[in-house]
Amino acid sequence: MYAKVGGISTKELNILEIEFLFLIDWNLTANAAMLQNYYVNLVRQHPSFNRTVKTHHSGTPTSASTALITDMLPMSMRVSSEIEWVD
DSSP, X not given: OHHHHHTSOHHHHHHHHHHHHHHTTTOOOOXXXXXXXXXXXXXXXXXXXXXOBOBOTTSOBOOGGGBGGGGGSOGGGOOSSSOOOOO
């Protein structure tokens, strides 16, 4: 069905899938850090995204890399207390 929607034959799609798998060395998994970076970039690129910086109880802003977006990540994906912004 995906091949038909893409305007190619099923056989050609199968060949493209195999080629893709060889190009990525059959590595079909992603570690937590990679998923975190993809998630942060996806959210950051959304037109409605407004970056908010946390403040300590003293009212002093924390590092820009500890933006409120960290709180949106599931605990299992938080690999550090800081997010490295990737362009």
